Amino acid sequence: MIQALFNIIIFPGLLFLFVLALAAEFVDRKLSARLQNRMGPPWFQPLADFIKLLGKENILPCDADVHIFKFMPVLALTASATSFLYIPLWQSKALNSFNGDVIVVLYLLTIPTLTYFLGGWYSRSVYSMIGAVRSLTQLFAYEVPLFMSILASALLANSWNLSEIALFYSQHPGYWLFNFIGFSIALISLLGKLEKTPFDIPEAETEIVAGSFTEYSGKLLAFFRLSIDVEMVVGSSLLAAVFFPFGLGLTPVLGFILYLVKVTFIVCLISFLRTVLARLRLDQMITLCWKYFAPLAFLQVIINLILKGVFLK
Amino acid sequence: MIRPGRMFKQLVSSFFKKPATLNYPAERSGMPEGFRGKLKFTPDKCIGCLMCMRDCPTGAIKIKKIAEKQFECEIDLGKCIYCAQCVDSCPKKALEITQEFELAKLDRKKLTVVFNAENKGEAR
Amino acid sequence: MHNSQDVQVPFGPQHPALKEPESFLVTLRGEKITASSVKIGYNHRGIEKACEERTYIQDLYLIERICGICSHSHATAFSQAVEEIAGLEVPKRALYIRSLIGELERVHSHLLWLGVAGHEIGFDTLLMYTWRDREVVMDILSLLTGNRVNYGMNTIGGVRRDITPAQAKEVLKAVDTLEERTKYYIKIATQETTIIDRLSGVGVLSKKDAISLGAVGPTARASGVARDVRKDDPYAAYGELDFKVITTNTCDVYGRTVVRVLELMESYKMIRQILKDIPEGAITVRAPRKIPAGEAASRYEAPRGEDFHYVRSNGTEKPDRVKVRAPTLANVQAVSKMLEDRYLADMPIVIAAIDPCFSCTDRSIVIKNSGTRNSKTVPWEVLHVQSIEWYKEHKGIDFSALNKKYAKHFKI
Structure with a gap:
């Protein structure tokens, strides 16, 4: 019991996740600054920002629905933190697992986007409402390629259980290499989920101020920002578990380091992509997702079906 | 060739280079020669023609007669726009520009600096 | 033309995309702009x-x-x-x-x-x-x-x-x-x-x-x-x-x-x-x-x-x-x-x-007598004659000879 509580609250649960989230934000910011030939923030900057926001006054818009407005940041954080429990990190077994948890994780990761929508919509500000609608529209564009590419990997492993998927790939080394298209699609879709350039359309600063978060301030904004960071770590861990499932049988320390390397690699890729590309328009983004990414993800499904039919009989 | 990520090479090479920005105020780049910073007044050279006062666009400069052939100059750095027109107008070169540019003060009164025989450009 | 789907979005005078205060009011239907108006004059400095x-x-x-x-x-x-x-x-x-x-x-x-x-x-x-x-x-x-x-x-x-x-x-x-x-x-x-x-x-x-x-x-x-x-x-x-x-x-x-x-x-x-x-x-x-x-x-x-x-x-x-x-x-x-x-x-x-x-x-202009009955419309022909006289009087230049020579080029 105490062991389980320790696992959930401290390591590798909530506290560890928060530290990792702030570290991921630092890596993201520092790398993008260095790529832009700038210095970038010191290592404690994300933590300092978080503490600063916690100390600020909460301003509630008078037209907003107070309960939903206040509840949404907490829900966003809870949803993304919960999904972390089902992802195998450095062992082939996650903290908690059951058959079908890959679906649960994907849906838990959808909840933050819904909270951005609801939080923005009930702020009753024009910018928030446009941002809210945009994040929902975007959701319908990137969810399908993301789901398809992750499920393609699950299909090859013949399991809906993340831990079992990881176990399959460690028993059949080399098979994860076939999921390359799926990984690229999932990575780009993750950019949409995290609302980073080129898919930062819902919070495009020069168009709609801060989108859904325009009216948020103080602690509530701090939670929203933390939830985005947490989502970045959870998303990267999910991608690492599904697409880079190697070296899971190592000793705990080596496995832990390998896990950190994998997550950092994916965070760096996200950071690099957001630095090297310009923001797309909503219509362009939807065309891109439906016209190119969804068929490519489907191609990955077909490849995996053929692989399964031919080699894994 | 038209393709996304055209700046790829530049970004990667920047990653391995030193940042272009400076960690001010720990590091600082110098001002070029002839930079128009804080003014300097030499009381001995002044003849009290008041041309600087007449031409100053903001009325930042005040020349006061304190004794026979002795003048005191009071400059309001808050008003001064550092155009150095007074330097051009001065027939005896009593006014000069320096390269000093970090002139912010927490007290507005400290922005008014005085030049005379004893005081060399400090607040009174 | 307004209908219930239209949203009016104020773009300024304070907005992150704008470095100076000015106002663009746009009417949106979905993501599309159906109407826009520009309003300047927030930073008149005289x-x-x-x-x-x-x-x-x-x-x-x-x-x-x-x-x-x-x-x-x-x-x-x-x-x-x-x-x-x-x-x-x-x-x-x-x-x-x-x-x-x-x-x-x-x-x-x-x-x-x-x-x-x-x-x-x-x-x-x-x-x-x-x-x-x-x-x-x-x-x-x-x-x-x-x-x-x-x-x-x-x-x-x-x-x-x-x-x-x-x-x-x-x-x-x-x-x-x-x-x-x-x-x-x-x-x-x-x-x-x-x-x-x-x-x-x-x-x-x-x-x-x-x-x-x-x-x-x-x-x-x-x-x-x-x-x-x-x-x-x-x-x-x-x-x-x-x-x-x-x-x-x-x-x-x-x-x-x-x-x-x-x-x-x-x-x-x-x-x-x-x-x-x-x-x-x-x-x-x-x-x-x-x-x-x-x-x-x-x-x-x-x-x-x-x-x-x-x-x-x-x-x-x-x-x-x-x-x-x-x-x-x-x-x-x-x-x-x-x-x-x-x-x-x-x-x-x-x-x-x-x-x-x-x-x-940003400039401001005051039009005297605007909106009152004292305003009058000066036709082009009168202005033309006045300008010739003005130059003769103030500048000492006489354009009347030149004017006659090129009269056929002017649409009077």
Whole structure:
């Protein structure tokens, strides 16, 4: 019991996740600054920002629905933190697992986007409402390629259980290499989920101020920002578990380091992509997702079906 | 060739280079020669023609007669726009520009600096 | 036409995309803009009136502060007008130095614009790189003039500082660096997919509309209107310089980007030619403190377009009237046209594409007797006759003979 509580609250649960989230934000910011030939923030900057926001006054818009407005940041954080429990990190077994948890994780990761929508919509500000609608529209564009590419990997492993998927790939080394298209699609879709350039359309600063978060301030904004960071770590861990499932049988320390390397690699890729590309328009983004990414993800499904039919009989 | 990520090479090479920005105020780049910073007044050279006062666009400069052939100059750095027109107008070169540019003060009164025989450009 | 699906979005006066206060009210249906209106006038500073209270020398520094970016443009246009009234013959060397600073200013302004355009389409990397390279030209400007902005280079009758051979060498070195970097940006702007996707076909202003709405500068040139004061009405040293007027026919934001980056290359060519051909001699002529009565209009091709100054003097130390028309006033009319049937996402870049400078633009005008019954309409024929009489009386020039000779060309 105490062991389980320790696992959930401290390591590798909530506290560890928060530290990792702030570290991921630092890596993201520092790398993008260095790529832009700038210095970038010191290592404690994300933590300092978080503490600063916690100390600020909460301003509630008078037209907003107070309960939903206040509840949404907490829900966003809870949803993304919960999904972390089902992802195998450095062992082939996650903290908690059951058959079908890959679906649960994907849906838990959808909840933050819904909270951005609801939080923005009930702020009753024009910018928030446009941002809210945009994040929902975007959701319908990137969810399908993301789901398809992750499920393609699950299909090859013949399991809906993340831990079992990881176990399959460690028993059949080399098979994860076939999921390359799926990984690229999932990575780009993750950019949409995290609302980073080129898919930062819902919070495009020069168009709609801060989108859904325009009216948020103080602690509530701090939670929203933390939830985005947490989502970045959870998303990267999910991608690492599904697409880079190697070296899971190592000793705990080596496995832990390998896990950190994998997550950092994916965070760096996200950071690099957001630095090297310009923001797309909503219509362009939807065309891109439906016209190119969804068929490519489907191609990955077909490849995996053929692989399964031919080699894994 | 038209393709996304055209700046790829530049970004990667920047990653391995030193940042272009400076960690001010720990590091600082110098001002070029002839930079128009804080003014300097030499009381001995002044003849009290008041041309600087007449031409100053903001009325930042005040020349006061304190004794026979002795003048005191009071400059309001808050008003001064550092155009150095007074330097051009001065027939005896009593006014000069320096390269000093970090002139912010927490007290507005400290922005008014005085030049005379004893005081060399400090607040009174 | 309003219906319940329409949302009105205030875009300013305070908005992250806008660096100065101005208001664009757009009506949205979904993401599409169905109507837009432009409202300027949030930053009226009363500079024209303040000019009447100060001497010509003091005015120079005030005029220079109309715009932080095209400060040399305004100061040159003003001093040109005053010199014309006073009948001063500005030395050749001074004219060349004015052109040199003018071109350096254009380089800094266009590089700044490129970065801002990158920021508006969410490409902050381009912003960081162009602004880093802009520092090169800023350093050169501060070396030549003594400040990074508000150069204070002009005075009535010439320029205030000479250029030493050592400085000229520095300028040439900087121009080499900048040219190489600009070639890189031309490559990026014309070959990066995400930039092209966001810029081409956006904010279309046809040639006809550009002429009828009176667009100036790169905005007009990108619509195929070869309008450039440097060519049409050469001032300073431009009559002797060799350069092309860059135009494109794409009529969109992409065209405006291309015009600006190619103009940079022309500027480098001009800077090299100026430094090669610059004549020796004095840099200033003595200007009287009291400018004789008269009036003059002066035009200048600022980085954003044609800048127009009108000065009337009354024989004292202070001008009687100063009128400034900044280029943005001519271009801002076109914004509503460019926004027709576009998406909300295009709005920042369409506004940024005219390189707006709203604080420079804001003027106020009081029309006497407006709205009362005392107003009267003066027909063209009467005005024509009055103008001939006015010149005869005030200037001592008799146009009546000339007028009779060319009468058939006037549509009276």
